[in-house]
Amino acid sequence: CKNSIPTGPIDTTLCDYETVESVNDRLYANLHELVRMPFFKYFQIDLFRECPFWSDDGSCSDPGCAITTVDESEIPEKWRASALSRLEGSNLDERHELPGCYYRDSDFCFLDDNTEGDYYDLSLIPERYTGYSGPDAARVWRSIYEENCFGVSEVNLLSGPNPALVSLPDTMSEAFRLDGGDGGQCLEKRVYYKVISGLHASISTHICAESLNQSTGEWGPNLQCFINRVASHPERLQYIYFNTVLLLRAVARIGPYLQAFDYCSTGNHEDDAETLAKLSDVISIAQNAGRFDETVLFRGENANILKEEFKAHFRNVTRIMDCVGCDKCRLWGKIQTTGVATALKILFELDEKALDPTANHNLLQRSEVVALINTLHRFSESLEAVEDFREMWKAMSGDD
Numbered sequence: 001c002k003n004s005i006p007t008g009p010i011d012t013t014l015c016d017y018e019t020v021e022s023v024n025d026r027l028y029a030n031l032h033e034l035v036r037m038p039f040f041k042y043f044q045i046d047l048f049r050e051c052p053f054w055s056d057d058g059s060c061s062d063p064g065c066a067i068t069t070v071d072e073s074e075i076p077e078k079w080r081a082s083a084l085s086r087l088e089g090s091n092l093d094e095r096h097e098l099p100g101c102y103y104r105d106s107d108f109c110f111l112d113d114n115t116e117g118d119y120y121d122l123s124l125i126p127e128r129y130t131g132y133s134g135p136d137a138a139r140v141w142r143s144i145y146e147e148n149c150f151g152v153s154e155v156n157l158l159s160g161p162n163p164a165l166v167s168l169p170d171t172m173s174e175a176f177r178l179d180g181g182d183g184g185q186c187l188e189k190r191v192y193y194k195v196i197s198g199l200h201a202s203i204s205t206h207i208c209a210e211s212l213n214q215s216t217g218e219w220g221p222n223l224q225c226f227i228n229r230v231a232s233h234p235e236r237l238q239y240i241y242f243n244t245v246l247l248l249r250a251v252a253r254i255g256p257y258l259q260a261f262d263y264c265s266t267g268n269h270e271d272d273a274e275t276l277a278k279l280s281d282v283i284s285i286a287q288n289a290g291r292f293d294e295t296v297l298f299r300g301e302n303a304n305i306l307k308e309e310f311k312a313h314f315r316n317v318t319r320i321m322d323c324v325g326c327d328k329c330r331l332w333g334k335i336q337t338t339g340v341a342t343a344l345k346i347l348f349e350l351d352e353k354a355l356d357p358t359a360n361h362n363l364l365q366r367s368e369v370v371a372l373i374n375t376l377h378r379f380s381e382s383l384e385a386v387e388d389f390r391e392m393w394k395a396m397s398g399d400d
């Protein structure tokens with residue numbers, strides 16, 4: 001835990017740990033209120049699409065895995081599926097359709113086609129311990145890490161994960177041989193690994209921060225859980241910071257577009273004004289701390305092929321989420337992979353012209369904006385929890 005206070009530059013970014021630490025309280029306070037506003041809390045998603053990669057998804061029967069839906073009548077009319085699908089005509093020619101979802105050439109994820117799926121109030125669904133674990137959860141993580149296989153080869157954009165997934169090695173150490181090992185890999189592959197490992201570490205931090213004590217039935221932070229899963233692997237914690245900077249950079253880049261987005265659909269002008277004020281504060285923090293130079297990636301020979309591979313692999317990760325056997329985990333897994341995919345699209349696919357809100361007002365769907373902000377909130381919340389764990393450690397060990 002002592003080692004869990006990283007200092008100095010955050011690898012592959014232009015930012016340092018201290019800068020992120022110095023802005024996180026303010027960032028979190030703003031985000032925490034923002035994700036409770038109507039625009040950011042209602043989300044429509046089809047959580048019950050078939051897992052395309054294996055048949056037994058090991059459904060979690062623990063009550064902690066279940067979630068409740070929101071009736072469509074609670075959702076402001078403008079954001080309902082019927083209204084949204086009318087807005088999506090802009091780039092139909094580059095859409096690749098699949099049952100229940102699609103992606104455009106510029107996307108790093110599969111998006112819901114808004115014809116099915118329930119509505120959820122995200123502010124009522126915390127990411128925390130659910131009881132989902134064992135071989136099924138491990139298989140999902142293993143499959144996600146297995147996507148980190150780049151060959152600069154021809155990419156079949158519609159193919160699923162490596163068919164060899166069905167016969168993966170039994171030992172996690174073999175499947176996770178990349179853990180912490182940066183040596184000799186290209187920058188893009190290292191970035192891919194950091195993104196995934198950082199997401200995994202952030203989810204683990206939430207599980208440990210809101211953990212169920214099986215003997216007392218009480219909820220609370222579990223320091224030992226955090227030490228085992230995150231703090232004893234310092235690089236995992238570093239990747240939470242890395243993801244935060246990447247997301248902040250995306251928010252900074254898309255800032256003018258976000259500020260021009262239409263949040264006014266509730267009829268409550270105070271809500272609408274507050275949404276915009278909080279968002280503006282988040283954007284200004286992002287402009288200060290989101291120092292990440294996206295131009296150093298996907299350069300040189302084979303850059304475009306590598307980028308298509310990166311995209312195809314990340315899209316597969318978003319499809320693997322349909323194989324998560326716990327509803328609550330699947331919901332947050334889908335939102336966060338969509339949020340990170342949106343950030344990757346903003347950083348690596350959109351030039352300044354595309355980002356101009358007057359030239360391109362249909363650039364992002366509402367679901368992408370909601371996922372991006374909620375994902376940044378999750379990472380910022382993890383950093384807050386890390387701070388609390390440090391305090392617990394100090395109090396326990398008498399360490400200053």
Ligand code: FAD
Pocket residue numbers: 127128129130131132133134137138140141172173176179196197198200201203204207229236324328329330332333
């Ligand atoms: P796991 O977290 O399952 O990890 C498996 C192996 O991966 C470890 O043994 C280790 O070798 C390696 N590993 C672990 N962390 C990292 C890292 N950061 N970087 C690199 N390698 C790593 N459970 C909940 O209680 N609540 C949730 O909200 C939740 N959401 C989930 C979302 C998804 C998408 C998935 C796949 C699972 C989710 N789970 C959730 C399950 C949870 O992530 C764990 O799988 C479960 O708690 C069992 O944990 P574990 O200690 O066995 O190791």
